[in-house]
Amino acid sequence: EDVKPFADANQSVQGPVEAGLSEYEQQRLEHIRRNQEFMARLGIPTTLSTMEPMVQAKAPKPRIRQANAKIEFAPENLRRSGRVVGKAPDYTGELIDRLGDDDVKTRKRPRSEATSEEKEQELRELLDNSRRWLQESRDVLLKVCNEDGKAPTNSNEWKLAAERRWGPKVSTMDVPDWELYVTSRLSVPPPPSPHELMQEFYAHDTWQLLICCVLMSRVSSATVKHNTIAAFFKRYPTPSDALDADPEEVLSIITPLGLFPTRMRSIVEVTRNFLQMPEFILGLQPPYKVYGIGEFSYHSYLLFCRSDFSV
DSSP: OOOOOOBOTTOOOOOOOOTTOOHHHHHHHHHHHHHHHHHHHHTOOBOGGGGSOSSOOOOOOOOOOOOOSOOOOOOTTOOOSOOSTTOOOSSOHHHHHTTTTTOOOOOOOOOOOOOHHHHHHHHHHHHHHHHHHHHHHHHHHTOOOOTTSSOOOSHHHHHHHHHHHHOGGGGGSOOSOHHHHHHTTBOOOOOOOTTOOGGGGGTTBHHHHHHHHHHHTTOOOHHHHHHHHHHHHHHOOSHHHHHTOOHHHHHHHHGGGOOHHHHHHHHHHHHHHHHHOSSOOOBSSTTSBOTTOOHHHHHHHHHHHSOOOOO
16 A cells, blocks of 8 residues: 655654643653654654644734723924913923823733633543544554555565664564564554553554553653653664663663663563564463563553453
8 A cells, every 4th residue: 555645754843832731742742753753764754634733822812902081192283382472382291291191091801711611621622632643643653665655565675664663683583474573563553542541652663562561560650651761762762772772871761760670671571572573472471471571561562552452
């Protein structure tokens, strides 16, 4: 299937004013930026609608000045001095100074606050927009195509597609069937839910979803989880990047999450298995049990990457 020509994936995001945005919206903006890089790496163009900011800064209402009572001003050609002998001026300086003193001063009206119903409606629109964006982003990110925008048709094209998606270490793996290698790793996420779950932002990428679960496990603060996981994927966007990571550098990024030795080993084991398996199969029992993947991560994988609701 051909990929339709859209706008350049490297186009910069024109985000809204971020002050006052919810944690969920801040996550979304971060994922837009990261997904742009992902799309550019894959050579996949994208639609402008996937890049639209969810919350548009509202244009300030024009300030309307209420008209005061008409002020009587002296005409420009009015003679203000009494230099003509025997004739007094029509306007003296004292009278001019008093012009407008009797005007009724208008009181400024206080700025009206949004009602609770308006706030709820705005939140509903924000979440609806976010779910639409998630679905559109997934549709784009899960397209597998070669450099001319068409689906791979031979083993070499499937191998190149795997390298663009998961990094250069893919080419060092012993893979008998490159199409199976790619398709067994591609996510099949369900439609976005209304529950604002962090895993949904990573459901388009099986490796990222598993690493996200490894990092977010046993962490209560949503802000800490979001900031740390976003920083990790910014530094290591592919499994090839993560497999070469310096442990000290990883430590500097994920320290806020705690349990570093366990998390570091889990990152390495998940990444190694993800890259090496000819067909990616995950389970809770050998031979498909991977260190660091417990029930939480495995069930997240089934729900968000396989659309399996049997758990």
